[in-house]
Amino acid sequence: MAAISVRGLTKRFGGVTAVNDLSFDVESGTITGFLGPNGAGKTTTLRMILGLVHPTGGSALVDGAPYVQLDRPAFTVGAALEATGFHPGRTARNHLRILAHPNQIPTHRVDEVLEEVDLASAARRRVGEFSLGMRQRLMLAGALLGDPGILILDEPTNGLDPAGVHWLREFLSARVDRGGTVLVSSHLLAELAISAAAVVIIKEGRLVTQGTIGDLVGHTGSWVRVRTPQASKLRSMLTSRGISAELSAAGEVVARDVSTQQVGEAVAAAGLVVYEMTAEQRSLEDTFLELTAAERHRS
Amino acid sequence: MTALVRSELLKLYWTRATWFFIAGAVLLAAVRVELVLASVGKVGSPLRDSPELRLTVLGVSGSGSLVVALLAVVLVTREFHYATWTSTLLITPSRRRVLLAKFVAAGVLGAASGAVLFVVAAVLGLISGDVTLGIDARLVQLLIAGVVAAAFWAWLCAALAALIRNQTIALFVPPVLMIAVGALLPAYRLDSIVPWTPDGAVAALAGAEFAGSLPVWAALAVLITYGLAASLAGLQRVQRSDVC
Numbered sequence: 333m334a335a336i337s338v339r340g341l342t343k344r345f346g347g348v349t350a351v352n353d354l355s356f357d358v359e360s361g362t363i364t365g366f367l368g369p370n371g372a373g374k375t376t377t378l379r380m381i382l383g384l385v386h387p388t389g390g391s392a393l394v395d396g397a398p399y400v401q402l403d404r405p406a407f408t409v410g411a412a413l414e415a416t417g418f419h420p421g422r423t424a425r426n427h428l429r430i431l432a433h434p435n436q437i438p439t440h441r442v443d444e445v446l447e448e449v450d451l452a453s454a455a456r457r458r459v460g461e462f463s464l465g466m467r468q469r470l471m472l473a474g475a476l477l478g479d480p481g482i483l484i485l486d487e488p489t490n491g492l493d494p495a496g497v498h499w500l501r502e503f504l505s506a507r508v509d510r511g512g513t514v515l516v517s518s519h520l521l522a523e524l525a526i527s528a529a530a531v532v533i534i535k536e537g538r539l540v541t542q543g544t545i546g547d548l549v550g551h552t553g554s555w556v557r558v559r560t561p562q563a564s565k566l567r568s569m570l571t572s573r574g575i576s577a578e579l580s581a582a583g584e585v586v587a588r589d590v591s592t593q594q595v596g597e598a599v600a601a602a603g604l605v606v607y608e609m610t611a612e613q614r615s616l617e618d619t620f621l622e623l624t625a626a627e628r629h630r631s
Numbered sequence: 632m633t634a635l636v637r638s639e640l641l642k643l644y645w646t647r648a649t650w651f652f653i654a655g656a657v658l659l660a661a662v663r664v665e666l667v668l669a670s671v672g673k674v675g676s677p678l679r680d681s682p683e684l685r686l687t688v689l690g691v692s693g694s695g696s697l698v699v700a701l702l703a704v705v706l707v708t709r710e711f712h713y714a715t716w717t718s719t720l721l722i723t724p725s726r727r728r729v730l731l732a733k734f735v736a737a738g739v740l741g742a743a744s745g746a747v748l749f750v751v752a753a754v755l756g757l758i759s760g761d762v763t764l765g766i767d768a769r770l771v772q773l774l775i776a777g778v779v780a781a782a783f784w785a786w787l788c789a790a791l792a793a794l795i796r797n798q799t800i801a802l803f804v805p806p807v808l809m810i811a812v813g814a815l816l817p818a819y820r821l822d823s824i825v826p827w828t829p830d831g832a833v834a835a836l837a838g839a840e841f842a843g844s845l846p847v848w849a850a851l852a853v854l855i856t857y858g859l860a861a862s863l864a865g866l867q868r869v870q871r872s873d874v875c
Contacts, residue, residue, distance in 0.1 A: 376875075379873075379874065379875065382721060382724075383720070383724045384717060384720060384721075384873065384874035384875075385873040385874065385875060386871075386873055399724055400724040400725065402724065405721070405722070405724060406721075406722055411721050413717055413721075414714075417713065417714040417715045417716070417717045417718045418713065418715065418718075419642075419646060419709065419713050419715055420713070421646055421647050421648065422645055422646060423645075426641075426645040429641065429645075430638055430641055430642055430645070431718060431722050433634055433637060433638040433641060434634050434635050434638050434722055434723050435634075435722060436634060471718075474718060474721075
């Protein structure tokens with residue numbers, strides 16, 4: 333069973349359709365990136381999954397049930413949305429104790445999650461004095477209170493410094509290693525390419541594609557770029573071996589869907605001079621831009 | 632539900648503004664009581680040791696309920712003002728239960744404050760030496776009426792705040808309901824409506840007698856009707872709205 337299942341989710345605000353017949357699944361035990369350009373409907377979708385925004389149509393299930401029907405949801409799913417929902421006059425610890433209370437989560441758990449997100453030393457400081465990065469960590473601490481199996485995070489890297497981003501990546505990976513599931517929306521595509529196993533890409537409220545990073549990036553584009561003074565000769569030789577190769581504008585040979593070992597053996601067999609050989613792959617960012625641009629042209 | 636109510640009370644307890652509001656309520660009540668005591672013996676004022684003076688002193692202590700009602704408004708609207716509504720609903724997705732807990736917490740806050748204000752007025756009266764406070768049925772009625780009235784105002788204003796949601800606008804509700812309506816209706820010769828207003832029903836609850844004043848049970852029914860109607864309207868608004 334998928335940890336999160338979205339079926340035909342639609343949301344219209346007046347005449348504006350923010351999310352349009354969106355369907356996707358988030359498999360258990362994975363980090364799934366939720367991507368889309370600004371205004372694509374990511375936050376609205378996450379808020380519909382969490383019962384904060386009423387869908388115009390469709391449904392979203394978390395652990396097999398609508399979020400609002402979960403009994404004590406803090407133990408099933410933790411969510412960290414934008415880092416603004418704090419009373420500035422309360423301390424970090426009291427903010428969490430207020431969240432813990434309705435679910436009968438003991439105070440020692442509050443101290444544990446503050447420790448987990450590295451905010452123990454700021455526990456008794458008022459949230460109004462916190463930086464954006466500290467608020468992000470506090471928001472995450474709130475999501476962790478019930479030690480849930482599923483985390484839903486909206487732009488959790490906003491305000492985090494590089495060390496914080498690295499910490500978050502390690503933290504989320506550790507949770508997934510323990511069987512947890514994470515759905516995370518982020519603009520940091522390079523970061524998601526490292527940590528996420530799968531992605532869901534939406535644009536203008538519609539699904540563009542869903543799949544593993546490997547499916548989207550790995551199989552769609554890898555190549556070997558060779559800088560050589562004998563580019564034409566190398567290209568002909570590679571072509572004769574059934575390898576797709578072409579000359580780039582810079583006079584380099586670009587061989588597609590081939591390993592550096594294959595190219596190296598071909599070069600050695602022909603006795604050619606090579607200055608540089610680089611294996612390259614399309615990044616998630618390339619794929620994202622290409623897919624969302626393709627959608628734009630189609631629409 | 633108990634845990635939810637306790638959580639709402641903790642929100643109040645752990646916010647500095649709460650204590651400023653309560654201090655303001657006590658101060659307002661104390662000033663009003665002192666003004667009454669200062670007028671003792673003057674023309675048109677109650678006499679020393681008279682039942683009227685006792686009624687007036689204990690009655691004006693209720694003016695502090697205005698500040699407590701403002702706090703009840705803030706108890707609800709600050710969730711929207713600071714966007715904490717999102718984290719509240721993530722922990723407890725049932726908006727009905729959360730709002731119900733807020734109304735109960737507002738009522739508890741009002742009742743406790745009403746009792747404190749009553750005690751403050753009684754102590755100031757006793758210290759002045761002008762007021763005699765024999766414990767009798769009338770005193771008990773005044774105490775109960777003071778506590779119920781303060782609880783009612785806090786509940787009603789919290790419910791209307793849920794309906795309005797905008798903190799700035801909602802903060803006008805207590806002064807309008809508790810002061811302006813009672814003053815304006817007679818001015819527009821609408822005295823017959825006064826007994827049916829919240830202010831009129833609260834006065835009747837305390838045993839005040841005026842043209843058309845309701846019996847205590849009817850006054851209580853009127854207050855409960857107002858509270859329920861405002862609560863249902865607030866609940867409808869909150870249930871339907873998207874938390875964006």
